[in-house]
Amino acid sequence: xxxxxxxxxxxxxxxxxxxxxxxxxxxxxxxxxxxxxxxxxxxxxxxxxxxxxxxxxxxxxxxxxxxxxxxxxxxxxxxxxxxxxxxxxxxxxxxxxxxxxxxxxxxxxxxxxxxxxxxxxxxxxxxxxxxxxxxxxxxxxxxxxxxxxxxxxxxxxxxxxxxxxxxxxxxxxxxxxxxxxxxxxxxxxxxxxxxxxxxxxxxxxxxxxxxxxxxxxxxxxxxxxxxxxxxxxxxxxxxxxxxxxxxxxxxxxxxxxxxxxxxxxxxxxxxxxxxxxxxxxxxxxxxxxxxxxxxxxxxxxxxxxxxxxxx
Amino acid sequence: xxxxxxxxxxxxxxxxxxxxxxxxxxxxxxxxxxxxxxxxxxxxxxxxxxxxxxxxxxxxxxxxxxxxxxxxxxxxxxxxxxxxxxxxxxxxxxxxxxxxxxxxxxxxxxxxxxxxxxxxxxxxxxxxxxxxxxxxxxxxxxxxxxxxxxxxxxxxxxxxxxxxxxxxxxxxxxxxxxxxxxxxxxxxxxxxxxxxxxxxxxxxxxxxxxxxxxxxxxxxxxxxxxxxxxxxxxxxxxxxxxxxxxxxxxxxxxxxxxxxxxxxxxxxxxxxxxxxxxxxxxxxxxxxxxxxxxxxxxxxx
Numbered sequence: 310x311x312x313x314x315x316x317x318x319x320x321x322x323x324x325x326x327x328x329x330x331x332x333x334x335x336x337x338x339x340x341x342x343x344x345x346x347x348x349x350x351x352x353x354x355x356x357x358x359x360x361x362x363x364x365x366x367x368x369x370x371x372x373x374x375x376x377x378x379x380x381x382x383x384x385x386x387x388x389x390x391x392x393x394x395x396x397x398x399x400x401x402x403x404x405x406x407x408x409x410x411x412x413x414x415x416x417x418x419x420x421x422x423x424x425x426x427x428x429x430x431x432x433x434x435x436x437x438x439x440x441x442x443x444x445x446x447x448x449x450x451x452x453x454x455x456x457x458x459x460x461x462x463x464x465x466x467x468x469x470x471x472x473x474x475x476x477x478x479x480x481x482x483x484x485x486x487x488x489x490x491x492x493x494x495x496x497x498x499x500x501x502x503x504x505x506x507x508x509x510x511x512x513x514x515x516x517x518x519x520x521x522x523x524x525x526x527x528x529x530x531x532x533x534x535x536x537x538x539x540x541x542x543x544x545x546x547x548x549x550x551x552x553x554x555x556x557x558x559x560x561x562x563x564x565x566x567x568x569x570x571x572x573x574x575x576x577x578x579x580x581x582x583x584x585x586x587x588x589x590x591x592x593x594x595x596x597x598x599x600x601x602x603x604x605x606x607x608x609x610x611x612x613x614x615x616x617x618x619x620x
Numbered sequence: 621x622x623x624x625x626x627x628x629x630x631x632x633x634x635x636x637x638x639x640x641x642x643x644x645x646x647x648x649x650x651x652x653x654x655x656x657x658x659x660x661x662x663x664x665x666x667x668x669x670x671x672x673x674x675x676x677x678x679x680x681x682x683x684x685x686x687x688x689x690x691x692x693x694x695x696x697x698x699x700x701x702x703x704x705x706x707x708x709x710x711x712x713x714x715x716x717x718x719x720x721x722x723x724x725x726x727x728x729x730x731x732x733x734x735x736x737x738x739x740x741x742x743x744x745x746x747x748x749x750x751x752x753x754x755x756x757x758x759x760x761x762x763x764x765x766x767x768x769x770x771x772x773x774x775x776x777x778x779x780x781x782x783x784x785x786x787x788x789x790x791x792x793x794x795x796x797x798x799x800x801x802x803x804x805x806x807x808x809x810x811x812x813x814x815x816x817x818x819x820x821x822x823x824x825x826x827x828x829x830x831x832x833x834x835x836x837x838x839x840x841x842x843x844x845x846x847x848x849x850x851x852x853x854x855x856x857x858x859x860x861x862x863x864x865x866x867x868x869x870x871x872x873x874x875x876x877x878x879x880x881x882x883x884x885x886x887x888x889x890x891x892x893x894x895x896x897x898x899x900x901x902x903x904x905x906x907x908x909x910x911x912x913x914x915x916x917x918x919x920x921x
Contacts (some may be wrong), residue, residue, distance in 0.1 A: 327762030
């Protein structure tokens with residue numbers, strides 16, 4: 310286990326270097342002069358020079374890249390151009406709201422989807438299953454923004470069941486605001502998820518052990534709950550674990566739309582303010598979280614499925 | 621008794637030669653029997669025709685003319701008023717049609733460029749292995765380590781806003797899935813007997829990759845093409861909504877973006893137009909994708 314972990318971390322180094330390179334190239338080379346992006350075309354020469362000096366943009370590109378590598382290895386990302394806050398503080402303050410939204414939303418959605426998936430899979434080939442699959446495909450095909458826009462309009466604005474948008478840092482209080490995004494997240498993902506879990510479960514029902522269980526006269530509900538459910542936990546848990554790293558990143562759409570001050574919102578605000586240092590840092594930090602999340606995924610995966618050996 | 625030996629022909633034997641069917645013939649026959657697939661193909665064709673007619677300025681042209689007062693309600697009196705008017709009194713029906721053209725164009729261009737890139741890079745990585753493989757895998761692992769939406773946002777941000785940036789952003793991320801699949805398939809196929817046979821007959825690398833292996837894995841390309849097409853359409857809407865997408869010309873994305881301020885005023889038609897237009901083509905692609913997967917699966921007889 311330990312050797313696996315060390316090897317994976319070593320393997321992650323060239324990937325992290327690659328991410329740093331891509332981010333640097335995108336923002337400092339492809340994007341043209343970052344100073345113009347930040348202060349606009351109509352700034353005075355003095356303003357430009359100040360900005361260039363502050364962010365080290367007056368140095369040659371290789372030096373800029375080395376400085377950037379130094380920044381990311383020491384986690385000193387500097388300050389936001391728009392708000393002058395320290396970027397590391399912004400990130401720390403954003404993780405809480407992001408996870409408060411994504412964790413409950415994801416787990417509620419997964420629980421309900423697995424139950425519904427089992428249900429339609431049990432009635433495979435019957436009318437209930439057909440209707441279920443058709444509803445899933447329809448649900449998947451409705452644009453995600455339509456759920457959010459219509460949902461906010463009817464459930465919050467018209468029916469007044471939920472606040473329209475906003476966030477409260479107090480602990481149970483935040484869920485007044487998070488309830489509607491969580492409900493919409495559920496509606497938005499349930500079609501895809503139920504179909505996915507149904508397929509995973511059906512894959513198991515064609516295995517030999519199911520035939521054996523039937524041959525020895527076991528009742529169908531018993532086969533389902535005792536054998537199929539247990540074995541289909543492997544693909545189900547795999548899927549769940551794969552999604553977990555993404556949850557830290559929050560949700561761009563939900564956070565910006567409902568005014569939840571998570572990492573997604575911070576990034577989009579920075580985008581609208583052309584806050585170049587913040588977007589650049591976000592791109593890097595989020596990739597870092599994803600890379601380490603994936604290593605964690607492999608470890609959890611081996612714990613769930615005894616057939617997987619870590620090498 | 622004649623000694624002349626004429627070669628025995630098919631006619632003499634009166635046995636019809638067993639006609640083997642290729643995967644494609646089988647797949648096509650299966651698709652034709654699948655009513656859902658036929659309907660979905662028709663829907664997609666319909667969208668293509670609308671897009672082409674709009675491109676040729678036959679319908680919905682010009683879209684930016686003031687045809688009614690601001691936010692005029694939908695009415696049945698003329699085609700262009702079926703979906704009412706937007707804030708500037710322009711026909712929402714026309715904008716929806718123009719948006720179809722934007723979406724189809726985007727889907728086609730993104731899929732037509734990113735799929736070949738993915739095929740070639742994936743094929744090279746899987747076929748040659750070694751340091752070339754390491755390099756290509758490093759490249760796409762790096763790109764896919766950056767959360768997709770964030771990478772799209774970063775690229776669009778760096779290139780400035782607009783349609784070209786959206787094209788480039790989508791192309792530079794959407795080849796990865798195809799490359800992964802192709803690499804895996806080429807690794808599986810390169811040691812099979814038919815490739816060894818081709819090799820012993822002196823086939824070049826080029827011919828082995830493109831003439832021998834590629835036709836055997838080409839059903840993945842069709843599937844991936846239709847998937848990329850659909851995801852490009854969906855991504856445009858989200859990018860535009862987040863403020864890095866298409867500006868100036870109508871697209872379903874900026875129609876939905878406008879709608880976020882309109883719903884509270886009771887103006888539902890612009891959002892409905894774009895949503896419904898998008899819904900049917902995504903639905904058709906979802907169902908057709910499943911049918912294609914089943915029809916081209918060699919394991920299902």
